[in-house]
Amino acid sequence: MLTSLSIANYRSIMSLTLPLGALNLITGPNGSGKSNLYKALRLLAKTASGGVINSLAEEGGLHSTYWAGPETISDAMRRGDVEVQGTKRNNVMRLKLGFASDTFGYAISLGLPAPQQSAFAFDPEIKHECIFNGDYYRPASSLVERKGGVVKIRQGRQWEVISQHIPNYDSLFDSHADPASAAEVFHVREMIRSWRFYDHFRTDSDAPARKPQLGTRTPVLHHDGRDLAAALQTIIEIGDNEALDHAIEDAFPGCKLRVVTKDDGRFSLEFFQKGLLRPLTGAELSDGTLRFVLWIAALLTPRPPALMVLNEPETSLHPDLLPALARLIGHASQHSQIWVISHANRLINALNEHPACHSIALEKVLGQTEVQGQGMLDGPNWNWPE
Numbered sequence: 001m002l003t004s005l006s007i008a009n010y011r012s013i014m015s016l017t018l019p020l021g022a023l024n025l026i027t028g029p030n031g032s033g034k035s036n037l038y039k040a041l042r043l044l045a046k047t048a049s050g051g052v053i054n055s056l057a058e059e060g061g062l063h064s065t066y067w068a069g070p071e072t073i074s075d076a077m078r079r080g081d082v083e084v085q086g087t088k089r090n091n092v093m094r095l096k097l098g099f100a101s102d103t104f105g106y107a108i109s110l111g112l113p114a115p116q117q118s119a120f121a122f123d124p125e126i127k128h129e130c131i132f133n134g135d136y137y138r139p140a141s142s143l144v145e146r147k148g149g150v151v152k153i154r155q156g157r158q159w160e161v162i163s164q165h166i167p168n169y170d171s172l173f174d175s176h177a178d179p180a181s182a183a184e185v186f187h188v189r190e191m192i193r194s195w196r197f198y199d200h201f202r203t204d205s206d207a208p209a210r211k212p213q214l215g216t217r218t219p220v221l222h223h224d225g226r227d228l229a230a231a232l233q234t235i236i237e238i239g240d241n242e243a244l245d246h247a248i249e250d251a252f253p254g255c256k257l258r259v260v261t262k263d264d265g266r267f268s269l270e271f272f273q274k275g276l277l278r279p280l281t282g283a284e285l286s287d288g289t290l291r292f293v294l295w296i297a298a299l300l301t302p303r304p305p306a307l308m309v310l311n312e313p314e315t316s317l318h319p320d321l322l323p324a325l326a327r328l329i330g331h332a333s334q335h336s337q338i339w340v341i342s343h344a345n346r347l348i349n350a351l352n353e354h355p356a357c358h359s360i361a362l363e364k365v366l367g368q369t370e371v372q373g374q375g376m377l378d379g380p381n382w383n384w385p386e
């Protein structure tokens with residue numbers, strides 16, 4: 001489980017360290033930085049699948065994603081006594097992302113190349129990475145460090161250099177995830193790789209989730225929901241079938257959901273609704289019903305990840321369904337750490353009733369995302385290694 005997340009200089013997040021619990025609920029007005037926080041977490045996840053530099057480039061590169069405000073915000077600026085204005089930068093541009101967990105912590109820092117004769121002057125590169133023990137980085141808790149192309153690993157009281165020339169676009173996880181020589185790197189990579197992000201499921205008439213599909217065992221629903229029927233059948237056969245029936249009954253009293261196999265081996269949904277003489281197929285379900293069923297398949301996964309991130313799961317659901325969704329999310333939080341970003345009051349209120357719910361309300365102060373009620377010194381301890 002992650003115990004804290006820290007971000008610096010990413011979009012509206014100049015500097016933020018959040019304490020995390022089993023079920024984290026992120027709320028806040030439009031423009032407060034909820035999506036920016038989500039994107040930062042997704043970018044962090046890309047470090048473990050070889051895509052962090054490309055993802056940053058796709059988002060517009062470092063110049064676009066970098067905090068556009070001043071390097072420091074003075075008390076006088078906060079009070080409104082003086083205008084917000086930039087001063088000469090004292091520090092080099094560094095976008096930093098990191099987390100601590102109940103096993104290892106990780107931090108990465110990205111920047112621009114040193115001035116050089118190259119057309120790739122705006123190509124971001126990895127400047128620094130570190131894996132550490134404990135709640136936050138201290139030199140004594142550091143286990144693996146990467147600086148430029150050099151990677152060193154702690155061996156008792158000594159440091160052993162295990163690489164001198166890793167490319168600046170490769171992370172530690174791309175170059176050193178061999179469990180025998182760098183067990184911590186392997187462990188952290190596998191943890192990050194297990195994180196699962198669900199954004200907006202498609203439910204339009206051509207949505208893949210509506211179509212019959214070849215039934216292969218599917219313990220993890222695809223992020224666009226294309227393997228919905230197979231994922232549901234997998235829950236029925238090897239997962240928590242009872243919880244599935246319960247979730248349907250909770251949201252749609254009197255209804256039943258079945259998965260049927262066609263002659264050609266393809267799976268299709270059948271949704272039995274009170275008052276109808278035949279079940280409805282996936283193609284016939286309403287957007288909201290289909291979306292709720294997608295959330296059931298995602299949240300009751302027989303292979304729960306370390307972390308599951310749900311971005312605005314209320315989209316296109318009727319407010320009456322939201323308490324049932326909150327109960328489903330609460331159930332999933334027994335097996336995975338959950339991160340929910342939401343706008344919907346009914347969902348927020350229902351999640352807040354859950355004993356494990358850790359609510360984080362964001363606000364924007366002078367263009368900067370802050371946690372409501374968290375003073376400058378109230379957050380968890382955090383140090384950047386660099």
Ligand SMILES: Nc1ncnc2c1ncn2[C@@H]1O[C@H](COP(=O)(O)OP(=O)(O)OP(=O)(O)O)[C@@H](O)[C@H]1O
Pocket residue numbers: 010011012013028029030031032033034035036037064065066067068069343367
């Ligand atoms: N590079 C940047 N530097 C500073 N602020 C930025 C930068 N890029 C985007 N922003 C700010 O981030 C804000 C958008 O944040 P975000 O999309 O996370 O909001 P949100 O809380 O998800 O809002 P909504 O509820 O509307 O989806 C915008 O107000 C924009 O001004």
Ligand SMILES: [Mg+2]
Pocket residue numbers: 034035036
């Ligand atoms: Mg948003």
